[in-house]
Amino acid sequence: MALLTTKYNNHCGWSFVFGSAIGYSSPVQSDLTNDLNLSVAEYSLFGSILTVGAMIGTAMSGRISDLIGRRGTMGFSEMFCSLGWLVICLSKVTICLDVGRFLVGYGMGILSFVVPVYIAEITPKDLRGCFTTVHQLMICLGVSITYLLGSFVGMMPCVVQMMGLIFIPESPRWLAKVGRWEEFEIVLQRLRGESADISYESSEIKEYTCRLSQISEDGIFDLFQEQYSKSLLLGVGLMVLQQFGGVNGIVFYASSIFVFAGVSSKIGMIAMVIVQIPMTTIGVILMDKSGRRPLLLISAAGTFIGCLLVALSFYLQNLAIIYIIVILRLIFRVTSYFSSLKLGLDGIPWVIMSEIFPIDIKGSAGSLVTVVSWVGSWIISFAFNFLMNWSPAGTTNFHSIFKWVTVIFVSKLVPETKSRTLEEIQSSINYVTL
Template identity: 60%
Template sequence: MDTERKMSTPLLSSVGDEASSVPTRILILTTLVAVFGSYVFGSAIGYSSPAQSGIMDDLNLDVAEYSLFGSIMTIGAMIGAIVSGSLADYAGRRVAMGFSELCCILGWLAIAFSKVAWWLYVGRLLVGCGMGILSYVVPVYIAEITTKDLRGGFTAIHQLMICFGISLTYLIGAYLNWRLLAVIGTLPCLAQLLSLSFIPESPRWLAKVGRWERSQSTLQRLRGRNADVSQEATEIRDFTETFQQQTEDSIIGLFQLQYLKSLTVGAGLIILQQFGGVNGIYFYASSIFVSAGFSKSIGTIAMVIVQIPMTALGVILMDKSGRRPLLLISASGTCLGCVLASLSFFLEDSHRWTEFSPILALVGVLVYTGSFSLGMGGIPWVIMSEIFPINVKGSAGSFVTFVHWLCSWIVSYAFNFLMTWSSTGTFLIFSSICGFTILFVAKLVPETKGRTLEEVQASLNKISNKEDLNLE
């Protein structure tokens, strides 16, 4: 690329320069295909709660064995996370999604036809591998195909579909055998697998691998036939070329001072999201309600009723109120929910107001679930997909996704043992972590609403203009 062209084209476009932010039909359909993977993610998380009693009875598993089944998925997800960035970078976003769905289909079938515990574990591990890849590639792919004014809401659909997958699995699982529930889990996997050939590849990935003409034609297809994409395409090309020249796409390249804030924000949000207790509550919701003396079926249905509209509200507000306000409200709500649940178990243990403690436990879990769905569930993934430049996006995504699943495994495996130790203490620990999340967001997390990916990445990584990028 010649120097004159680089100098005459601003690296970072103004708000009005980007192509129209009205979503095209192909953009909507492409996003829907991508979030089939998010539904798979949610159904896998939701499976262990309604299936618990049936699996334990049919295969004679004790609490420790079932805890292994519930948590081994996160071990598989860690494996998937390790390869997710490299797979998505070298083979493309669509190939990565297709490979993940093959893992999930094999895993669900192994669970459905298992006769012994080992086959359960193998199946759950395979589903986890697929989830580890999906949890990275779906939000990244959506962020890379959308405009800056639509990116937050469209990427947040990832969390909405996770929530829908959890909720629908809870509802269906209340009436169906655990084996049939596992077979049903293959259907959304097949739906995405068969649809991937009909959607375009990410234009930013195409630019990364040097397919400039195809990148621009794909961008044109996504933005609409009559949209002017020349400035956006040039911006993507300049930014991609410069970052690739500056740093190699590797784990070693990720741990540089210029990426410190991006890494701290991305990994920090994910760690706090998980240590706030979400997977313990989602995986074992039924047992929480039983421990509190409340009907597990009523409690589960109430969770479903709260989750979906709150997640949908978060999608709507994402590009209106911004990421930070939603995160602050969400973290505050999860903190309050854990305090209420802790108080419920304290009253039950001390034999005070025992007639109110089950209702208080339900209210606490619902406040937590609704608040988490509003922001903490989806926004960390949105921000993760926005803050890392293309040259380290694969390694950074793999690292952050690995950290997510490592923390998830710790929480999901330890949760039953923590509840045996002290239900009150468990939720107090979660509430204190949620409280710290409020401080973390207030001090460190930037607002990314209404900014292009290149603008966000340049500001976070201490790069503000073409001179800093050595374009001259």
């Protein structure tokens, strides 16, 4: 019961905040641009300033979560998200919109690290992947509801989550890290159920945590030791490839893609909403059945093909060949790209990030990897409109290169983590014995 309450609070709160924030800039692009007479550069700043705030929040998230715990960090971040949405709702000028979006981004940056880590640390190994990716489904719902109802939706889950944090436990692995062993036992028993036998799991966590504490401290320079090189490569590599594959550029400015193609942005957005929720649901169901690697490979290959097909549609549009057929094919191909993205590549890198780093460097390593993700997100979200003005087909071809590299990267380097404890995963990757 405690585990279900914890999951409900985190996913309904954080995921709606995240989804409403990243989805806000797309449906309001034309209205804000016209009402405030914004240039492409000014609107690109508004869309991308969210990621600037997220970069700063992310850089601080690991240290904050190690200092005050996972639960306290979530409450701290939600205060900034609530304040940011309040400023957005009340703003009448551009600068206030930018400030509000920056504050939301700061809170999101902290949450984007601490929530996947917290979920991975509290869930059983057979449910960890599914539970960690449920938030992608809730993000989809957040994007959809924000598109329909407006920005005030963003504040509601912030308030709900801050209230719900009172009832959820701290991460047992964080309690073990700071030496609060009695609380560790109580919380782990509560999460697994009063009748569950936690002796083996408790012993494994204790032994691994104690061994790690003798090897290194959680500092930024400790990340670059040889035993952590593979986990760092995996975490950073997946985030770089995810972002430069265009994921946030397309999410932030999806409506502009359809406008460039001469399609109603509303029709395009509705088509994307219809597709992404079922595909994300399928990904959640398959996560702990088929595993991370197969879903990542299928998702990366599907988005690669989708990018090429979208580029082809733009080429054909320029040639004015049977215009209506080209437009219909473009809508189908963009939604196919989104289907493949939501199946795995959108969420699995965050699952793997939460699994591969040992508790002694998790704060610093997780912050670094998440900063890399948000830096990539900022570059793509700021440059996306300029690239589309230059060449829509060229933009999608650019992203397709990174999708193909992702296929190779996953097939050669990414291990399967399904049905393995965090300690088993980290020991196999980082050369630290149990």
